[in-house]
Structures are given as C-alpha cells and as structure tokens.
Amino acid sequence: MKRSDFHYQLPPELIASEPLEQRSASRLLRVPPAPAPFEDRQMRDLPSLLRSGDLLVLNDTRVIPARLYGQKTTGGRVEIMIERVIGQHEAIVQLGVSKPPKEDAVIELDAGGSFRVLSRDGGFYRLRLQSSETMEHLLSRAGHLPLPHYMGREAVAADTERYQTVFARHAGAVAAPTAGLHFDAPLLDAVRELGVEIGHVTLHVGAGTFQPVRSELVHEHRMHSEWLNVGAELVEQVRHARRRGGRVIAVGTTVVRALESASQGGDLKPLAGETQIFIFPGYKIRSVDALITNFHLPESTLLMLVSAFAGRERVLAAYQHAIEQRYRFYSYGDAMWLEPDA
Structure with missing residues (x-):
C-alpha cells in the first residue's frame, strides 16, 4: 500500500485547538460494518453501545511536561x-x-x-x-506540556488538566492517549452501572507518534518504539470477558497496539517492555472487538491502524461524513466508535 492511499483533505477550521467545556460533551460517530449507515451520536450515548459483560480497556499513562x-x-x-x-x-x-x-x-x-x-x-x-x-x-x-503543533498554540494552565485523562496514573507519555480524554467520572460510573468491567494497560505515547510516514510504500516505514505494560490482571480480565461472551473494547489506538503486541505468540500474555508494532491494512487485529478513537491526521500510522481494523475505504468514507457534518478533529476533537471490517 502507498502512503497516499491514506490521504484526505481537512478544512483547517475543523482542527480542535481547544477542549470542550465538558469532556463527555463531544460527538461520537458510530461506524458499523458496511452497508449499515453511519450514526451521529454523542459521547454520552456510549452506554447504549455497551452491554453487561463487556470489558472496556483504558490506557492509564500520564503525560509529562516534556x-x-x-x-x-x-x-x-x-x-x-x-x-x-x-x-x-x-x-x-x-x-x-x-x-x-x-x-x-x-x-x-x-x-x-x-x-x-x-x-x-x-x-x-x-x-x-x-x-x-x-x-x-x-x-x-x-x-x-507538549501540545501537538497542529493546535497552533502553547499550553495554558487549563491544558494541565484537560490534556490528561481522568484515569492517568503512570507518568511517561509525551502525548495524551486522546480517545481517553472524552471520559469523565459520570460517564465512567454509567459504564460500570451497566455491568461493564474496566481494565487498564500502560503505553507511554512517544514523540514518534507525530513523525510523518516518509516512505511512499507503507511497509518500508520504520515504526518508533514505545514502552508498554500489559499486566497479568488485565490478561485475566480479557479471558474472563471472553468466557462470559463479552466484548473487549479498546479506548484508543494505543490500547490496540499494547494488546496486539502482547498477543504476538497467539494468546494474550503479560508483557512489559518495548514495542515497535506497525499495524496497517493486511494485518488482522484479533485482540479487540470494537474501538473508540479520535480522528487522526492524513497519512499517519494511526489512520493506517484504524483502517486495518475497519477497512480503509470504510474509514475514509466515515472521515468524509465527519467533515461534511462538521465534526472536530485531532487531539481535542470528537470521537468514533469503530466496529471491525466484516
């Protein structure tokens, strides 16, 4: 595949340079497998997409003033x-x-x-x-605080809280796991009340996440390395969810990278160390059943990952829909609920 296969045109005014007043006030675009239509929802609608027995996996890394x-x-x-x-x-x-x-x-x-x-x-x-x-x-x-350059501004006092998830625990990231920024305490409480279990991995997002793919042939790109920890407790939570018929739902591409890295031998196992896993179409993601993620930059490795999960044409069609419906893009932007390519 070529880097240009993942290009799209984004009007600059759709780049979210400021957070919304409330975390869970963001929009949520549901992207079911084709040919089902896209659904324009709100992040607060998330509990309606979940069911008792599911496992929601969060990345609990904490951003450092890097x-x-x-x-x-x-x-x-x-x-x-x-x-x-x-x-x-x-x-x-x-x-x-x-x-x-x-x-x-x-x-x-x-x-x-x-x-x-x-x-x-x-x-x-x-x-x-x-x-x-x-x-x-x-x-x-x-x-x-290292806000991404595309925000076009320096961090202010409010970013110290808002560019950090409410469940951040382990310091080491230089960029936020942005899908997690949509969660506040009331939304997490609503999820738990459904009977949905919550688990955590740690993946310290590195500055390399902003590096562009410079090679035109995607498979020639050298992926940056990031430190992760998938603990024994989370592995058992995943096994328990599978046994009871629940789904594993990743909050963010970093969770997918962590779980896929810990599943390279076939079964999910505890893993602490470095990962350079590069996920793009042709790779079959098996560790998760649904993915909550933000809208990513054109030609980025993150857009390639979500395309591997839900299908490139489907994802790019969803992005076009989001542009037409004036969704907010990137770190402080809105979110998507993605279901795997059928």
Whole structure:
C-alpha cells in the first residue's frame, strides 16, 4: 500500500485547538460494518453501545511536561521534545532546530542548565544533562506540556488538566492517549452501572507518534518504539470477558497496539517492555472487538491502524461524513466508535 492511499483533505477550521467545556460533551460517530449507515451520536450515548459483560480497556499513562527550550552555544534556537528519560540525567529527544547539532555540542537551556549531545540515531538524539539536577526535577520546574503543533498554540494552565485523562496514573507519555480524554467520572460510573468491567494497560505515547510516514510504500516505514505494560490482571480480565461472551473494547489506538503486541505468540500474555508494532491494512487485529478513537491526521500510522481494523475505504468514507457534518478533529476533537471490517 502507498502512503497516499491514506490521504484526505481537512478544512483547517475543523482542527480542535481547544477542549470542550465538558469532556463527555463531544460527538461520537458510530461506524458499523458496511452497508449499515453511519450514526451521529454523542459521547454520552456510549452506554447504549455497551452491554453487561463487556470489558472496556483504558490506557492509564500520564503525560509529562516534556517540552524544553534553549539555544546552541554556536547559535540557533532549539526546541527539545523529550521522548524517553533514561536514568537520572539522560534522555532520548527530538530536536526542533534549523541545523542539526553535532556530537558533543552543548545546548544551553532557557531555564538554566545545559545538555550535551551524546549521539544521534535517525531523527532522535541522546542528550546528557550537565549538572547534578535530575531529569525529573528539570522537567517539573521548567518543562512545558507538549501540545501537538497542529493546535497552533502553547499550553495554558487549563491544558494541565484537560490534556490528561481522568484515569492517568503512570507518568511517561509525551502525548495524551486522546480517545481517553472524552471520559469523565459520570460517564465512567454509567459504564460500570451497566455491568461493564474496566481494565487498564500502560503505553507511554512517544514523540514518534507525530513523525510523518516518509516512505511512499507503507511497509518500508520504520515504526518508533514505545514502552508498554500489559499486566497479568488485565490478561485475566480479557479471558474472563471472553468466557462470559463479552466484548473487549479498546479506548484508543494505543490500547490496540499494547494488546496486539502482547498477543504476538497467539494468546494474550503479560508483557512489559518495548514495542515497535506497525499495524496497517493486511494485518488482522484479533485482540479487540470494537474501538473508540479520535480522528487522526492524513497519512499517519494511526489512520493506517484504524483502517486495518475497519477497512480503509470504510474509514475514509466515515472521515468524509465527519467533515461534511462538521465534526472536530485531532487531539481535542470528537470521537468514533469503530466496529471491525466484516
């Protein structure tokens, strides 16, 4: 398949740069298998799509203040996006810079302190903090919440809460698992009252999730690595749901990536570690029966994943419907309920 097979035109005004006043006030587009029609709903209608015995799986990662600013000692502004913290003083990062720094170059931080460039691997750099201060302390005092660039603005105080799910527990992501942003306490309570069980995985969304697919042939794309944990408790919840005839419903593409990574041997098993799984049409997703997800960027790996689940033509038709109906797109946008391609 080609990257251009996943292109669509989005009017810029449909990019949601601000959250709605209430999380669960967003719209929900139900996409059943063809030829059934699309259904325009509200996120608060979600309980009507669930049934007792289902298992709803959430990603409980927590976004860290991963964006820093500085300047090379040789001149030139630098934007630093933390991808992964390593130990107390090192990190894997992406750099927004006009001219890539060389090994041993020094980046002076606006907030004080400096990084030394240790190495480069593709679009990622390994940096070391040049002081006794820990990375955790540096980010807590000087880091900025890393809103995606397509929002066209810097994070404000309100984003500290709203660009974080209400069930976030384990710090490490540099982007929110955005399908989870639609859930608030009343909606989660309504789900539980139906007899729907809730389970959690952890997948720390990396800055690589924003990397474009640069190769025209999709299978040549090199997927970024992300850390995940699918625990024994969740594995047992999935088995129990299957035994009682319930469905496994993923809240977000990150949950699908986690469950599919933990199912590579055939059966779902506990897994903690790195994943570079790349899911695009031709791959059969077997770990989940329905998927709640946001609307994703054109030609992105996330759009490819949902196309593998529900069918490329079906998904692109749903996106066109969403554009015509003026849905809000991307991280702070509306959601979809996807059922698998028949």
